[in-house]
Amino acid sequence: MWSIGELARHTGASVKTVRFYSDRGLLPEAARSTGGHRRYGPDAVERLRLIRSLRALGLPVPEVGRVLDEEGALEDVVAAQLKELGSRLAGLRWREAALQLLQDCTPRERAERLRLIGAVPLPPDTTLLARFWRRWLPPRLPAPVVSAVVDEAVPQPPADPTPAQVLTFARLHAFVSGVHVAAAHCQPEAHRTGKGYRPDVLYDGLGEAYALASPQLRARRPGREGEALDCFVSAYARSHGTRDTPGFRRRLAGVLAQDPRIDRYWQLVAEVSGPSRPTAGAAHDWLLAALDAQTGRAGSAPSTSKDTWSS
Template sequence: MTPDGMWSIGELAEHAGVSVKTVRFYSDRGLLPEAARSGGGHRRYGPGAADRLRLIRSLRALDLPVPEVGRVLDEEDTLEDVIAGQLRELGSRLAALRWREAALQVLQDCTPPERAERLLLIGALPIPPDTTVLARFWRRWLPPRLPTPLVSAVVDQAIPQPPADPTPAQVLSLARLFAFVSGVRVAAAHCQPEAHRTDKGYRPAVLYEGLREAFALASPELRDRRPAREGEALDCFVAAYARSHGTRDTPGFRHRLAGVLAQDPRIDRYWQLVAELTGPAQPTAGAAHDWLLDALETQTGRAGSAPSISKDTWST
């Protein structure tokens, strides 16, 4: 160090235990400003340069990118904010690695004929998963002109959140779910429930508001594995259909409703795959609907009288 407290680039590098090349790199990127230049044009650094260089090295040891190190040094960002951002990014990378590992296990733990099919499924699954394709499916499936907040609420309830640390079985279920929604055609009126037909007097917005409440009431019954039965959940379920059609809940209406719902197109495969992905602790809306329909059919004496139309009659 010179008498005026200045470091040459070599002295600073030696004092900090780094190479001259490292000091020059940080200087060139504005992280370590020069205090002056010697008469021969050599860099000189002030007394605080050694402490600043140690701080730079500490931040870089956390794998912070150089621009973020600069923002911390210039107090444009707090260290806490930068660390929080890095933790989020690291969490995303780790989640992607866990999904990739489970996907590889899906391909490893099967027979050669199964491997070819699974490879196509896994190859079409974004890793880490992006549920945009599921949201697109639901926006096609739902009746048109529903209020935006209601659409968002229904879509949020219907789309499973991919686990951060999936099992191979969950990866396979999600891959099959993506394949299912990508192959389903739902544009034609005959591919959707009767209550989506606004030309027949139904008000789908009223229906879906009521169904959300009915499914919430039925969920504890499903978690406790109780058989389908009459009660508040069933009354709420029927009332939603009655209100959406501008009529009253009567025994005759319940009997007709049971018949209509038994013949409605279904997306049972979707809910089956969602259940495989989320487990029994989180009953799906599809499971709640089936439980309530069973309760209605039992009450009206229609149980087993009319099989519902399978998804296979209208999907690709």
């Protein structure tokens, strides 16, 4: 049996360190001397070395206790620590880019940029963007459909952002904070209740149409007839319980031309995500152009609200 001092000498730790871990239950004593002093067995050496190794990795004392007392806990604790560390590193990278953004601008720009980036939490998250889409989408849309749309429409903050991406994401954050999508006049026609639409059918078909249009967008081809446009129109027709006919296409083109728009949102998403993956908004605009060209609406005056809103 060793005293605290002897255990400290065997492990290279200080007496204060041994007492600290012992007081917190991480290093239980094996017995007490006749004078009431703690005594430790040989297994305490390995246990203390393990404790110090875990602490050197930054594990809090309670988590060290879990590893020591629960079989298989080390894997869970390490995974949790890696997640926490990743979040902290992402916050630091975001902070660095934000500081560079403030450093590389004029005094006139600095106040506005500081206001924008100051409203974004660190590390940045997408809670506000997801809430925006849950308000924008039609009511009573099935939860799996809502989740699929939100996953597609909400960009993830870049892991290693440039100063420009920090500014764009902050502007996107400000945009969804400033628009009031619950108002009836800010909702596309297909979102309004009492119109006979089936939004679950609509959004299921729109996702497929956007996927078909994406290769055309990447190839920079103008909107034109084809499978993507047929799928797009069919989604609206089926959601309204009618057939895809030339007359329906002309009426649909007119309705969609007047729908509220959020072009600014999709522009900012494209700047955050980069040009490699077309946004759903860009695919929607491409399909609208194809529909307008087919129905003879190409060149028609756009909706007066287009600069602000896009479906």
